[in-house]
Amino acid sequence: MEKLFGKTSVKESGGEHWMSVSDLMAGLMMVFLFISVALMRDAMIERDKIKEVAETYQQTQQAIYLALLEEFSKDLDTWGAEIDRDTLSVNFTAPEVLFANGKAILTDQFQTILIDFFPRYLAVLEKYQPIIQEIKIEGHTSSRWNTGSSDYEAYFNNMRLSQSRTRAVLGYVMALEPVKNKHYDWVKGNVAAVGYSSSKLTYDKQGIEDEQRSRRVSFRVITNAEQQILKILGAE
The missing domain is CATH 1.20.5 (Single alpha-helices involved in coiled-coils or other helix-helix interfaces)
Structure with missing residues (x-):
């Protein structure tokens, strides 16, 4: 050996x-x-880079939220709206203001709100455009449909309704003069209309569906945090 x-x-x-x-x-x-x-x-260098991106992302989220809140805080109660810090969503939660029951035609009141809201909304977000991946106009419904409908039928009937409503909202705001004159191309390339039916319901503290708050329209900012992480890590 x-x-x-x-x-x-x-x-x-x-x-x-x-x-x-x-x-x-x-x-x-x-x-x-x-x-x-x-x-x-x-590994430690990569970890520090990811930590830096995460901190920057949180700061950016906070900055966008505060900018939206500063611009619209005085209008939210009048509009029946709220701003969600975590999702960066402006939620319009007064269904009687938005559409007639079961219809996808904007009420006169909601048209007036959008005329005021959307150009100001784009103005607030203009300086954040490089880090915005997309803005989603989201349509949400309650789980209710006509009596006698199965859960499956109710879900897809509400899907068609929520999709029609968000398309109506997007079509309306893109036709506004301030949008056509300054933001049309950006909105066309970065704003999407999405109908979620009853897949994202709102519940009260007892865990019971809040039908009124479930029927809402949201304008949600989605940042490109993932792309920024890949860029900093040298993957792009």
Whole structure:
């Protein structure tokens, strides 16, 4: 065994020098240690980059929320609206103001609100456009439909209704003069109309569906945080 594994010979000009297996293993351990330290350092650098992006993302979310709140805080009660800090959504939650029951035609009152709201909304978000991936106009309904409808029928009837309503909202705001004159191309490329039917219901504290608040229209900002992470990590 010693002939096979016990010693390793290294010839030098002055003769032979014998290196034990333990010395060889110690050398290999040092090499592995240096590799581990290098990998750990790279991992820590990547972690710090991701942490930096996360902190920047949170700061940006907060800045957008505060900008929207500053602009619209005096109007929210009048409009029957609220701003959600976590989702950056402006939610219009007074269904009687928005559409007639079961219809996708905007009420005169909601048209008046949109004339005031949407150009100001775009103006607030203008400086954040480089980090905005998309704005979704979201249509939500309650789970209720005509008596006698199955859950399946109610869901897809409400799906058609919510989609029709958001398309009506998008079509209306894109036709507004301030939007056509300044923001038309950006809105066309970055604002989407999405109908969610009753998939995102609102519940009260007892866990019971709040039908009125479930029937809402939301304007939601979605940032490109994931793209920013990939960019900072050098993946793009």
